[in-house]
Amino acid sequence: MTITPLLARRTRNMGASAIREILKVASRPGMISLAGGIPAPESFPMHIMRDVIDSVIEKYGPNAFQYDLTEGFLPLREALAAYLADKGVAAAPEQVLIASGSQGALDGLGKILISPGDHVALEAPTYLGALQAFTPYEPQYVQIETDHRGMLPDALENALERHPVKFVYLVPNFQNPTGRTLPLKRRRAIAEIIQRFDTLLVEDDPYGDLRYRGTPLPPIKSMAPDHVVYISTLSKVFAPGLRMGFSLAPDRVRRWLVLAKQGVDLHTSTFNQALAAEYLAGGHLKRHLPHIVDLYRPRQQAMLDAMARFFPDAFTWSVPDGGMFVWAEGPEGMDMEAVNRKALERNTAFVPGTFFFARPGDGRETLRLNYTMADEATLSRAIELLGEVLSDALSQKQIYKRMG
Template sequence: MGQFRYAERTECMESSILREILKVTAQPGMISLAGGLPSPDAFPVELVKELCDKALTTWKDSILQYGTSEGFAPLLEALSDYLKNDRHIKSAETDRILVTNGSQQILDVVAKLFIMPGDKIAVESPTYLGALQAFNPYQPVYVDIATDEEGVIPESLEEVAVKEKPKFFYLVPTFQNPTGKSIGLERRKAIADIAIKHNLLIVEDDPYGAIRYRGEPLPPIASLASDNILYSGTFSKTFAPGLRLGFVTAPKDLISWMVKAKQSIDLHTSTFVQALAALYLGEGHMKRQIPKICELYRPKQEAMLVALKKHFPSSFFFTEPEGGMFVWAEGPEGFDSLAVYEKAIERKVAYVPGRFFYTRKEDGAGTMRLNFTNSTVEQINSAIATLGELFAEHL
């Protein structure tokens, strides 16, 4: 009990153990594979200076004024072109787009619009922790969709749709956070067909789709069933997360509800930041920047995969994603990644124990999420060697 009478929903806000775990990553000398930060080397600082100047010259004081809740018109135009031509979402007209403060805000707005206490919503297991944190205060009942090495199993999604009738399905189909897994093309088509057949709402969260190191690009599920999908994107991994800029395309009626829900939170997203993004996207800077970001991350990811093969005990499984920012590892039966965590910290390496990404507290004890984007190749080699040694001792 605190000093004030907080709402009951505060009891469902954020796991404090995880906060404690992430705090230690700031200790001096720590190699943190725990966070999910892009590398600062990926931020185009000089370009941002130029874009600030150009934005102010082009739009003058108007970009320092209040704006419309839907978004800054030149950015909506640029996003519409990008979503139609690069993401193949042909329905993405400007009146089906909303610009947000990061894509995290989209999750909060979705929760606010759809979840009453006790309502069922369906998620992958494990799933993005920030989504659980956005949904939890609205007190949903989670229904897990079964997954395998290729992500969501369409038959399971259909079974959940028919039996549980969740308000919506939340999926991260490409380079998922935390596992790095991607749903293959055939499964995407099957999921799109199921969504249309049962008139489902699928929230497709896609922050990592453009960050690909190998293999063929996969179309968003939204390009296959746009009337049933709320597609969420962000500039956090393709520009800079500190700008806090996300965007969503969805059926018109849903966008108009989202606009109302966002209005009461912040009126609108920063006009100035949207102007920078309008130039970044509209003038082709993003197209040139993404390959540079991938070139920066590819050797880091390769180093992590090679080090995992070399140093982790052979009883460990790990994913080998073709892109994104994470690798997911799982130890053998009986291994507990949270129990060894303190020893890892003593040896100056941090990771996220995987259990925090599950809706049921008994799941995922042997799993962990490893980030490679915000460490050097040397740090990654040394951290994985340390963990491998520690886990071998612990088994």
């Protein structure tokens, strides 16, 4: 049996991902990886895990291990409604829909909204997992221009005038891959635009709680509640292995998300939902979050300090107020995939930025650096080494240009 004639048309879009191969290589022993996008294991609240588990078993007994509603475990939805209220987002518990990671919410939105050929607008660059969720449903992507503060409202307006866009996708806080945060004024402008065009916005906010300095900004959801699907996850503030995501969608969208989820996984793990409910409602998140921030802030600082010292002058980079990533851009014409191969030879890994663009070939001179998975000394050493690789590549490029 050959597989190709068996596959659905959509499946041919699911190419083996080059980034997956990079991450595989990056996880080899001895490698210093700035490539991943995963939280430090020492950020997990292991010291209270048994207490949380004991509370759950005591409170819910076998119900914590039984089938439950597709919409989610009610105590978690209640806890999340309170969590959202703290962010200025009004939600009844019944409106919060649990997902198997925020990936589950993204897949659900792609499934219910995208017919082949439909337009989806997103930042350039954007979150790779969103592309992986949407692409199987065969959309046409409309890349919206960004600058160092995120999506440009004018560019969005322009795109909505030119294309019948099913929905707009963006990450407002400490974006993956760029670390950028959308300023308040732009949030207001985007809220106004999507309401005027009567378009749906998917606001994906996994990193908002990881703020190292400055004041949290209100979600766009709070400005245009009827036009925004707000998505988030507990992966960065509790434990990613529990796959605990959620969405707050306008009612008429949510009911379809529920039907889709029923076919995809019936519901998200009851036990993990109960653990998350206990973590939130027991006040553990509020107590533990400062420790996570205190863990990451100096790591980011170490990376930024080392970049200032060791990166070639031709490079610029973001200085994010939180999150997990720094984004760097080299001079036009540099090929960061080639640079990454050189870096891997020297046991240092990063992700070439081109993978985060919907349009193939864009952003070849960019790179994403993660600082959550290594200590300060290791990060400094890795950046020093990467600086050397970049300088080498740069000088070779100059040589090449002279010859050309």
